[in-house]
Amino acid sequence: MEKTYNWAVLGCGHIAKKFSNDLKLLPNANLYAAASRNLQKAKGFAGEFGYEKAYGSYEEMVNDPKVDVVYVATPHSHHREHALLCLENQKAVLCEKAFAMNRNEASEIIAVAQKNNTFLMEAFWTMFQPSFKKAMEIIKSGELGKLKTVRSDFAFNGVFDPQKRLYNVNLGGGSLLDIGIYPVFAALTSLGKPEIIKTFADFASTGSEESISMIFKYKNGQMASLTSSFASFSPTQTEYWCENGYLVLNPKWFVPTNITVWKKGEEPVNYPSEHKEGFGYQYEAAHVMDCLDAGKIESDRMPWQMSLDLMETLDRVRIDAGIFFPGHDKNLFF
Template sequence: MTAENVRWGILATGGIAAAFTADLVDLPDADVVAVASRSADSAKAFAERFGIPRAYGDWASLAADEDIDVVYVATPHAAHRAAAGLCLEAGRNVLCEKAFTLNVREAEELVALAKARGSFLMEAMWMYCNPVIRRLKALVDDGGIGEVRTVQADFGLAGPFPPSHRLRDPAQGGGALLDLGVYPVSFAQLLLGEPSDIAARAVLSDEGVDLQTGALLSWESGALASVHCSVVGGTSVSASVTGSQGRIDIPYGFFHADRFVLHRDGREPEVFAHDTAADPHNSLKYEAREVMRALRASETESSLVPLDGTLAVMRTLDAIRDRIGVRYPGEGDETDDQEAVPAVTPA
């Protein structure tokens, strides 16, 4: 890549694709040049909405378009492996939504394919690119609250969602964990790395996906993380990190934080806030900029969202699903090598 504009292709036309594209078109160094959907009408309508010059009614045509520098994959989780893999096989660079894939096996296949092709690949974990979260991590890494003892994070939506909704559809990778729980798990692992032990409980739907899940992650250091996700109850969507010398609280919307509060003994609370005059705190531009920075630097992965970290999160999600008994169509019993714990309560 050079300093010229980065040319984007958008694969899928749902809500998150629209949100990302709306932010992309505001970036002066990004050009959205093509969009694809399995529906030609949907692709055409999306293209007209955002002024995109080319609309394809199939994914393969987008993957084969050599006028694209990077493809943003915004399908439901169950299609990530196929969509991202198709683009990587064709030599495209890829930014793929989270959860990255259904399971770590699929994630490993994509990473291996990207490395074999020498292509850039990144999970769209926009939280990691958020300037407030980056500042929080730097403060924790610098010992600002001492040794991390506990992490707490939750993400719950009130619903209700009908059985036909993607959040309850096993064929689309439904359930609270992959859609919402990926954020609390990723937040904990951003600060502590991959846990050494995992316990979990869940309430399952009649369709066999998790309506709400709670997990306790532990590390050899003695640190613990309590993470929770739900599609049957709106939660505070907040997070906190407690260390041996202080605590950090992030209010509602921790995954797109605009501030956090640092508490240390004997001192007044300190508020670290982001100036949102240029970009709102819930902007997806931060991850887009990181992708374009990496491409211009000829990097095949992001230093903010490294592939090893993505694989580690997928291993944790697999382990949690193993413990709560959630399997998706076409999966075997390979999601985890530890004995499953029958810890589910049908809704």
């Protein structure tokens, strides 16, 4: 008989709402507790999505023995603090991306998971989308020849608000950690860590980076061209250019979507999305419970090393671009 897991959400914002809707699609997931620093907000969230309990403090929630796994959905500036709180209380953690503010923080979180023998995974939902998995299978099969270039973008024209997360450096504001992480992820999962990184960034009046373009260069001649921005709209697609053709993860490439594949001398082939319902967060949640069923503390699909490599690459991008976060960058990895 399949075990049912009691889920809690730590942070009751926009992404926690989407995640909660998708969690309802999984028969072995029980929406158990919603936690916020504001009890009324937690009660409203719990009532809206059907959570059994509401907590007005995170500490109170992690001390509930019935909580099995916690989805950390606070701003990434607080991920270290909140992930450690859960892990020290031996609650399995699915931590929203960006996993931390830098590689050092990510390493600390992982070390605590190891010390407490407690499951931990970064919630990089794109890794678990059927369309992304299909694209990686095609690229890695070699049927298009050697991968030479990755081109990926994610941009939208956001509302400028100095106090809100997107433009507030104290909350890790800027397009890079919020949406630029997706193009960086696209390069990392297909080409690995780059040898050379060159960036061009534009900054808002708050000091946060508003737009950034990145070029990754690899020893074997492969390259990646990556862009994110809060100042304009983009197609938000990812292209893999190969020796004998190309593959496109069509807009919006980071969620369930369709794929276009073209081979030299042939007509393009479209692979429709296999996704049926929800936003697509249910795939990562289902994987977490599969790992817990197997007694694992680390995912084999989104392993800790992947999160470390991603944060290390983002650190290198930030240093080249001059992007710094007060209170978090005293001991940057490089």
